[in-house]
Each structure stands twice: as structure tokens, then as C-alpha cells.
Amino acid sequence: MSERLDSDETPNFSRPGEATVAARHRIPQAESLPDTAYQIVHDEIMLDGNSRLNLATFVGTWMDDEAKKLYEDSFDKNMIDKDEYPQTAAIEDNCWRMLANLWNAPDAATAIGTSTIGSSEACMLGGLAFKRRWQQARRAAGKDTSSPNLVMSSAVQVCWEKFCNYFDVEPRFVPISEEHKTLDGHGLEQYIDENTIGVVAIMGVTYTGMYEPVDEIAKALDAIQAKTGLDIPIHVDGASGAMIAPFLQPDTVWDFRLERVHSISTSGHKYGLVYPGLGWVVWREAQWLPDDLVFKVSYLGGEMPTFALNFSRPGAQVLLQYYAFLRLGIDGYTAVQQASQDVAKFLSAGIAKIGAFELWNDGSDIPVFAWRLKAGHTKNWNLYHLQDRLRMKGWLVPAYPMPDDLADLTVQRIVVRNGLSMDLAEDLLEAIQTETAYLDALESPMPVEGQHPGFHH
Numbered sequence: 020m021s022e023r024l025d026s027d028e029t030p031n032f033s034r035p036g037e038a039t040v041a042a043r044h045r046i047p048q049a050e051s052l053p054d055t056a057y058q059i060v061h062d063e064i065m066l067d068g069n070s071r072l073n074l075a076t077f078v079g080t081w082m083d084d085e086a087k088k089l090y091e092d093s094f095d096k097n098m099i100d101k102d103e104y105p106q107t108a109a110i111e112d113n114c115w116r117m118l119a120n121l122w123n124a125p126d127a128a129t130a131i132g133t134s135t136i137g138s139s140e141a142c143m144l145g146g147l148a149f150k151r152r153w154q155q156a157r158r159a160a161g162k163d164t165s166s167p168n169l170v171m172s173s174a175v176q177v178c179w180e181k182f183c184n185y186f187d188v189e190p191r192f193v194p195i196s197e198e199h200k201t202l203d204g205h206g207l208e209q210y211i212d213e214n215t216i217g218v219v220a221i222m223g224v225t226y227t228g229m230y231e232p233v234d235e236i237a238k239a240l241d242a243i244q245a246k247t248g249l250d251i252p253i254h255v256d257g258a259s260g261a262m263i264a265p266f267l268q269p270d271t272v273w274d275f276r277l278e279r280v281h282s283i284s285t286s287g288h289k290y291g292l293v294y295p296g297l298g299w300v301v302w303r304e305a306q307w308l309p310d311d312l313v314f315k316v317s318y319l320g321g322e323m324p325t326f327a328l329n330f331s332r333p334g335a336q337v338l339l340q341y342y343a344f345l346r347l348g349i350d351g352y353t354a355v356q357q358a359s360q361d362v363a364k365f366l367s368a369g370i371a372k373i374g375a376f377e378l379w380n381d382g383s384d385i386p387v388f389a390w391r392l393k394a395g396h397t398k399n400w401n402l403y404h405l406q407d408r409l410r411m412k413g414w415l416v417p418a419y420p421m422p423d424d425l426a427d428l429t430v431q432r433i434v435v436r437n438g439l440s441m442d443l444a445e446d447l448l449e450a451i452q453t454e455t456a457y458l459d460a461l462e463s464p465m466p467v468e469g470q471h472p473g474f475h476h
């Protein structure tokens with residue numbers, strides 16, 4: 020019998036490359052046909068979840084066909100090559116100026132902003148601007164700069180813990196509780212001192228989807244300033260909410276209408292409705308971004324300022340954001356976000372009717388809500404069991420503990436994104452009803468070994 024060759028004629032799955040286990044940790048010596056390699060990788064990722072059924076993530080999993088075409092046209096563009104791609108660079112500027120206006124900057128012409136790889140990088144840049152500004156003011160006054168601190172809720176996203184860790188800033192966490200479900204300005208003075216570089220306010224806490232009342236936090240800081248003279252700025256981490264509130268809650272005052280808000284960040288790839296990874300950060304006035312953090316890259320024979328942790332980064336997502344802004348406009352974004360909120364409220368109302376549960380919130384801030392088991396409902400099962408039962412049907416609906424002071428409390432959460440239709444939501448609600456009834460019918464406890472949270476913040 021002749022030796023089987025890796026050839027176009029050899030049927031798929033009987034070629035040498037596909038008839039053996041692919042190399043895992045060493046680059047193979049020999050080449051394979053492109054479609055052989057393609058088939059192997061394609062098949063391995065079949066075991067990944069279906070992203071549209073993943074209700075744990077905030078990150079976009081659907082765009083229309085024109086966006087896909089534009090992505091294909093532009094996935095070779097490097098955002099840092101402003102000289103080679105001046106048009107992409109100009110579009111990046113258009114986008115953050117659009118956001119400065121959307122977030123009510125007093126004058127978008129004197130604001131400053133940039134795209135980033137996501138909210139994490141955007142938050143780090145916001146935090147770095149705070150730290151540098153504080154250092155400069157302290158040095159100018161001949162004061163010590165060795166122990167900066169940043170004040171925030173205990174329910175912050177992990178990027179803020181990273182910022183504090185990587186850049187040597189003491190994190191001061193204000194614990195959330197049943198009475199104070201978010202950072203709301205209550206007792207803030209205990210955490211603030213002359214070494215506080217700023218306060219983080221979250222528009223759309225990842226644990227629950229609730230807004231922090233930025234105006235209340237600003238008022239508390241006004242009172243602190245009146246008493247102590249300390250002028251503490253706010254960075255709004257609007258990873259999800261900065262792209263919801265302008266459309267669904269235009270009267271909520273959380274943005275640059277508050278003078279104390281120096282900077283706002285968001286994830287273009289969450290409710291900005293773009294595929295990962297894209298973030299944005301905007302400063303209300305260029306003066307709040309210290310000059311000595313800004314580097315220059317060449318651009319059309321001149322220089323262009325940049326402030327980023329990365330150097331090379333895909334430019335395509337920036338173009339997709341511009342596409343989404345042009346395609347949807349304010350009316351379109353409002354319609355899309357409203358549709359998501361309608362689905363969130365439909366689901367939260369349905370879940371509230373199931374006797375086993377109690378809502379933590381109902382999705383009326385961002386289209387995200389969480390619930391818990393009613394106290395004393397059962398000893399036979401917990402929300403991790405429901406998470407597992409739903410997973411068997413393809414749905415990812417994570418259960419996890421709340422942060423520190425509430426860590427004994429387990430909640431389960433749904434993030435409604437563009438693409439979770441009312442029709443799919445009806446199927447999901449039915450699955451939750453069916454699986455809850457199954458668990459409630461148990462006559463003895465489910466095992467609890469090996470249970471683990473379905474989401475990390």
C-alpha cells in the first residue's frame with residue numbers, strides 16, 4: 020500500500036495531519052496544507068461555548084454584515100502607524116470627540132481623549148493621570164509623594180486592583196452592604212486624605228449592573244473640600260453605563276456636567292456595540308492629562324501626541340466604532356439599548372415570579388440584573404447548581420459571591436446584550452423555570468464539592 024500523503028486529494032480527516040493528534044506544545048517540524056491546519060483549529064474551537072448564549076460577558080458578540088465587511092477591509096491596520104494610516108488616525112479623533120460631546124464636555128475642542136484596547140487600559144490611563152497630577156501638586160508644595168491612595172467601591176472591576184498593584188497606589192475600598200448597595204458618598208470622608216489621588220465612580224457595577232450615584236459622590240466630595248480644602252477629582256468607570264445612560268437615562272447627571280469628573284472611560288466592545296478589543300478614555304479638559312505622560316509619534320511629516328500602554332494595536336475596531344456611530348446615530352443607539360433593556364426587564368420580572376428567588380435589582384440601570392435565593396428557601400440546592408443545570412442546555416448564567424463584606428451572599432446574574440432577542444429570552448426563562456422546578460423537586464441535597472464561581476470581575 021502506498022504511503023498516505025498530505026495532499027489536496029486525500030479526503031479530510033484521513034490526511035496525516037488530521038489522522039493524528041495535533042502538536043500541542045512544540046511547533047511541528049513539517050508544513051501542512053492550509054486547509055488541514057484550518058480544519059484542526061476550527062474543530063478544536065467547536066468545544067468553546069456559543070458566545071451568543073453566554074450571558075456572563077458584557078462584551079459584544081454580534082455585529083451586522085457591513086461591519087464584518089469593514090472588519091475584513093481593515094484588519095491589517097495598526098493603530099500606532101498614524102503616518103501610514105492618517106485617515107484611521109483622524110477617525111479615532113472623530114470618535115473620542117463624539118464621545119466628549121455625548122458625555123457633555125463643556126467644549127469638545129479643548130477636551131482630549133484616545134482609543135485603547137479596552138476599559139482596563141483606559142482606566143489605567145485615567146488613574147495614571149490622577150497620580151501624576153497629584154505628584155506634581157505635592158512636589159510643587161514641597162510635600163511627600165510616597166504614599167498615594169485611590170478610593171473606590173469594594174465592588175470595582177479587577178482592573179482597578181491591577182492599577183493599584185502595578186503602579187504602587189494604595190487601594191482604599193469602601194465596602195458595599197445591604198443598606199449601601201453601591202458607593203454613594205456615605206461616610207466617604209473616612210477614606211479621603213491629602214494622599215488621595217482621586218475617587219472612582221462606576222456606571223454599571225459589574226456584580227449587579229447598578230449605577231453609582233456620581234452626583235451624590237461629587238456632592239460628598241464638595242462637602243469634604245469645604246471642610247478640608249482637599250479638591251478630589253472623580254474618574255467615571257463607565258465601561259458599560261457610559262454607552263447606556265446617554266441614551267436611556269439622559270436626565271441622570273453622571274458625566275462632564277459634573278465639574279469634578281475629570282475623565283470618563285468606556286469599553287467600545289461592550290454597549291459601544293463593537294467586537295473586542297476597544298476602549299475609550301476622555302478628559303474633560305486637556306489640562307487634566309499631564310503633558311509629561313504624553314509621547315509623540317510621527318504623523319504626516321509632523322508629530323501626533325499619544326498616551327497608551329500598548330504600542331501596536333489593531334486599528335479596525337476604531338473604524339468599526341465610527342461605523343456604528345454613523346450607522347446607528349443617537350436614535351439607533353437608543354433603540355438598540357432600549358430593546359436590550361426591555362429584554363432585561365422581561366427576564367427579571369419573570370424570575371421575580373419564581374418563588375425561589377429575590378431580585379437584587381431589575382435591569383433598569385444598564386440591562387443587567389442579579390438575583391439571589393430567598394433566605395430559607397431550600398437546603399437542597401444553591402445557585403451554582405442552577406448555573407450547572409442551565410449550562411447543560413447551552414446557557415451560561417454565572418453564579419458568584421458578592422465582594423468582601425457581602426461575600427456570604429451568592430447571586431446569579433444576566434447581562435442582556437444586543438443579540439439576545441425577546442424570542443431567545445423566552446426560551447431562557449422557560450429553561451430557568453424548568454430547572455428550578457427540577458431542583459425544587461429534589462428530596463435530598465445536591466453535592467456541593469467542586470463548585471466554583473462562573474464569573475470573575
Ligand SMILES: *Cc1c(COP(=O)(O)O)cnc(C)c1O
Nearest residue numbers: 137138139176178225256258286
Ligand atoms: C468590563 C469592565 C472593565 C474592564 O473592561 P475591559 O474592556 O474588559 O478591559 C472595567 N470596569 C468595569 C465597570 C467593567 O464592567
